[in-house]
Amino acid sequence: MSWPVANWERVVSLAADHLVLSVPAILISIVLAVPIGRLAARRPRIGSPLLSLASLAYAIPALPLLIILPALLGTPLRSWQTMVAALSIYGVALLVRSAADAFGAVDAELRDAAVATGFAPRGLFWRVDLPLAVPVLVSGVRVVTVSTISLVTIGALVGVSSLGTLLTDGFQRGIAAEVWTGVLSTLLLALLLDALVLGIGRLLTPWNRRARS
């Protein structure tokens, strides 16, 4: 176990690269998937083809997508933009369904009550629908976070620097300890971010905590 000790600076800087790719993609996924999910929950006629499209998009293999996107978007192959775009596509595809479930599970009587007490549509979304959808949304975001962190490593195959670089570099140089370091540090990063999302979810739903204690 001397490899990670001798190379910890490199591991930390690659972990930073990893976060620079994954965190924006996760945030973009949330911002795009929440309104789409709500639309899908409120208008099933538009929603169900959208959800099928999402599951089809999620089926696209990662490395081919990384190669097709530059041709579609005009971005360079080995770039932050291509990588974040690809990760966001998977993130949205994965999150749209849980967002639709989250908004679909909001009690219709509660919404009627809110309308009756004078909530405007915008207030209804921000102060009734969204807070009540948060617990299910958070579990969806946790899945997206973990799978995004693990997917970033594929970028190493086209030369985008991340913890995945340890995998390709270790493989090419035949250093098993380097590959192990790559795998374990990716898992650790996924675990940390998952815990962070869980913590944010708790902060956003203080009423749940009070009910439990």
Add this chain to the structure above:
Amino acid sequence: MNLFQEAIAWLADPAHWTGPSGIPVRTLQHLGLTAFALVVAAVLALPAGVLIGHTRRGAGVVGGLSGAARALPTLGLLTLFGLALGIGVAAPLVALIVLAIPSLLAGAYAGVQAVDPAIPAAAKAIGFAPTQVILRVELPLSLPVMVGGIRAATLQVVSTATLAAYTADAGLGRYLFAGLKTRDYPQMLAGALLVVVLTLVLELVLAACQRAAARRFAHPGAARASRPKPRIDSD
């Protein structure tokens, strides 16, 4: 869109459709890798999943396994086996088998577990042996969910089989890695399009299978009502 025209031109070139590195051979290799890994993984995972669902014990293991599998980078698995087993198809095959197991296990377990416990209990009460309960009651009823697991595993394996070309000279991924190395973007793009088309075709076929399984098995009452006569009469 010029890049796509070049990729289409690459695909249309008859020279790319013959020989040991032609598109038909590569596609068959890709599907062969996928099928082999899936069959081995299914033999290992489906009975185990059904048994866990039947006894309703060990559910935590299934949940933990599928959670861990999501976090595990597939490229890491592939390179670790590549270093251990050397260049060749053995490493990607083992990696693909390992990748397929969690989805298959979870599908089989969730399918059996979701069966209304009153149904196997009733089967037992009218004299079904435990193996009969599993094979003739729980297995058919769990099929729609189980096919969902098989669908997820197939998609993951057929996608990841692209990466097999990183450690072995096999599959459609070869075009991607060869193109990356020589900066031949049309070849890379053509290979990428081939993989995407193959995956989406499989996804649509499997989604249809899942719907068919759901129609046939998920609503036994509805299925029986739509049939002309119950079978009891003829016996």
